[in-house]
Amino acid sequence: MKKNKIAIDARFVLRKQRGMPLYTFMLCKLIPKMLPQHQFVLFINKGFEHNDSAEKYQARLDEICKLDNVKIINADAEDEISWEQLILPKLLKIHKVDLLHMPGNRVCLFTRVKQITTTHDLMEWHSLRIFRYYKKRSFKENFYFFRQKAYLWAVYRLGLSFADHVLTISQYSKHDISQNFPKLKNKSSYVYHGIPGGFKPPPNNKPKQGVLMLGGDSHQKNSENMLKAWAQLPKDLKKAHPLTILGFVGGEDSIISKTIRALGIENDIVIKGWVTEDELIQAMQTSKVFIFASREEGFGFPLVQSMASGTPVVTSEADVLIEIGQDAVCSAKAEDFLALSSAVRNLLTDEQLYNEKVQKGLTISSKFTWEHTAEHIASTYLTLLK
Incomplete structure (x- = not known):
């Protein structure tokens, strides 16, 4: 079997671990184990100012790197837009990637590589107001916010249509995506998150309070x-x-x-x-x-x-x-x-x-396990690679 090269936008592994960052870390940790016949390239950005402390995120990177089929590539960028749309397409070409997964509500617009995006929800899309001018802000500040909003419009309106598969995290979100973007109905699926094992009832019967x-x-x-x-x-x-x-x-x-x-x-x-x-x-x-x-x-x-x-x-x-x-x-x-x-x-x-x-x-x-989440996503990878 040909060893395909799968890339994951793993920037969120470097962020504090809640929500999307935790989701990304668990995928990077579990899916390469499930697909040992494929090579994985994890692209990160150590230059982003809102990362977790280097000591904490390095421990997570070290855990992921234990697998022989995983390679981590860093590319520094101060802002997210240039990383996603300028740096990432170049990395995909250099490393000859067959499939890209963007797990954080974003799409790489300038690549012909097969692509799966996890669009967790449409809250950004629903609240999007591109042409809103705030008098209290300077012209420069208003232009910055306009650019950000216009970029989000492009990611959702254009990017989702470019993606080969749109993955989401609940039946509600899948329905919401299909309602707002009808053409995505037949190329989207959902799978619930898992939860870490530490969340379980306390070992003693001490009364709860508060x-x-x-x-x-x-x-x-x-x-x-x-x-x-x-x-x-x-x-x-x-x-x-x-x-x-x-x-x-x-x-x-x-x-x-x-x-x-x-x-x-x-x-x-x-x-x-x-x-x-x-x-x-x-x-x-x-x-x-x-x-x-x-x-x-x-x-x-x-x-x-x-x-x-x-x-x-x-x-x-x-x-x-x-x-x-x-x-x-x-x-x-x-x-x-x-x-x-x-x-x-x-x-x-x-x-x-x-x-x-x-x-x-x-x-x-008890039904929400990361193994189930990763199995669904791994299966989606294989379908797209065929």
Whole structure:
């Protein structure tokens, strides 16, 4: 059998490991093992300013490089556009690549190499407003944002049609892609993410305490309504189950900061910045309830991680969260903070309901494995190479 050369855009392996970066790392780690008869070239960018620390990402690269059929090629670039559309096409020619996988919502527009893209969701596309001029910004700043938006338009409107296969991460996202880009219906598929093995129920029966939420402050994350939901709880429940926010990176002007001040709960909650995976696992294992009521998600990693940790989740009625969580979650409309608060209160006070949701969550989450994800993608590679 001919040894085909498969390239993966592995830049996200160098980023902090959540969401897309974790997805990319697991593919680079597992798929070469499944396809030992093929050669893999992983292209990275050590020159990108928002990478994780060199010590941390080098450990991940070393783990991937243990396989004989893997080679890592670095090409430095300060910005993403030039790397994707100028540097990458040259690398593909130099290394005589047969198939390219872009796993991070991007497409290489200037190559004739067969290409698969993972488009996790269409949130960028739905929020795209190319011709929006902000008076508070300088002309130079407005031009920069226009260029970025125009580039995104090209990636989605043109790039997805160029791709030989569009992979996504949920049935909801596949339907959304097909609705917005009908021509992709017959060349797209979906496979769920897996979750790391560390997310499991705690080894002891120590009572759980507190409500947990994550600190994303974009409009899509709906943080203001989750804060309002907790603030509506009776005083005794708030005292027994204080709110902890993990992964907050905003400032004083963040919607989270503004909402906390407006509600007067500055002294009642704990806010932490970026946490390690071990710290996230511990928080999910020890919290009584996790509230994850995003307005929109492509998949919802934290939902599955919390269920696997034995902690039930209150979600919004976003299509993908209902698809993933099924009957293991308690849900309400994203904008209805009173209904979200009622769902949190029910889980905190109804022991039978709580135990039922815990068991259902453990059953559902056990089906999300990285091996299954990698097998689907490896099979897609082989189909395209034929």
